[in-house]
Amino acid sequence: MANNLFGVDLGTANMKMFSKGEGKVLIEKNTIAIRNKTELYAFGDDAYAMYEKAPGIIKVSFPVINGVIADFNNMQRLAELFIEKNAKNHTKNCEFVVAVPTDITEVEKRSFYELFIKSKMRPKSVMLCEKPIAAAVGLGLDVNEPTGVMVVDMGADTTEISLMSLGGLVLSDLLRVGGNNLDEAIITHIKRKYSLVIGQKTASGLKMELGSATGADYGTQIIVGRDVVSGLPVESEISSEDINEAIKEQLNSICTSIKMILEKTPPELAKDVIRQGIYLAGGTSNLHDIDKLIEEVTNIKVNLAENAEQCVVRGLNVIVSEKKFQSLAYNLKKKVYN
DSSP states (O other): OOTTEEEEEEOSSEEEEEETTTTEEEEEESOEEEETTTEEEEETHHHHTTTTTOOTTEEEEOSEETTEESOHHHHHHHHHHHHHHHHGGGOTTOEEEEEEOSSOOHHHHHHHHHHHHTSTTOOSEEEEEEHHHHHHHHTTOOTTSSSOEEEEEEOSSOEEEEEEETTEEEEEEEESOOHHHHHHHHHHHHHHHHOEEOOHHHHHHHHHHHOBTTOOOOOEEEEEEEETTTOOEEEEEEEHHHHHHHHHHHHHHHHHHHHHHHHHSOHHHHHHHHHHOEEEESGGGGSBTHHHHHHHHHSSOEEEOTTGGGHHHHHHHHHHHSGGGGGGSBOTTTOOOO
16 A cells, blocks of 8 residues: 555544554644634644634634534645645655545535545545444444444534444434534533533533533532623532533433434344444543443443544545455545435
């Protein structure tokens, strides 16, 4: 395999890329900061550090929303900068394999393809791969076998629930609930209960430190927010109970969708799922006890991936590296859809 081959997962929160030339997974925040509407100010981790702190002349934004490209020009600019920064010596005649979500329109899917094929890097080829299939391969599963594999990929804006067999998707559901929705629920709950306004970064930290899918107690944390009544910054102690109460509804929604997919699963594939278990991937699957909650709801064991947020991009590397998996990636121009 050539050194100028890249596997790319354009996540909502983080952009992940495997560079064959670098031999490692590269991760940066999928964030860009623009000053005076046109001037690039920062990108990646540097831009994210400015989020919720930048003055009015600097707009910090996320080009991917709900798993699809919402701002094509800034996303293309961000991808080019990311690759140039991390693998500038391997971009000549480069090739890309890009992960795309399921249950998106053909126009949305084409935007992933055109983002790279029309970039200034002028790649030799751009292949696409369904994100759940790449995640399963990244988990070490052989999706080409006539065996049912169920993967729940929990991202920042979406949760993708997929059942696969023989290299294809049997059932899938793209749920518009992810880590960002949990953060928003925490912000709303704390404002309602404590009359305290907090930012999304603070909410995300509370979620990962104190939150539990099963309601377990992970202690308390002192945070700073703005008092709604006085308008002044104040400190407040937030408990696990507060966070668990805030995120309960969103987690129940995810569990309900998992149960609906299981109810539609053909009996022979259901037998495989029970035997192997449900696999969790994506950054939001790092929430405390999420595996225990899904086990409790489904009565099926749940396998939590190590480095869960990297499963998709690592799967892309395997797909282009190993001959038996190469058919899982396709050229958009040649693929025929039903």
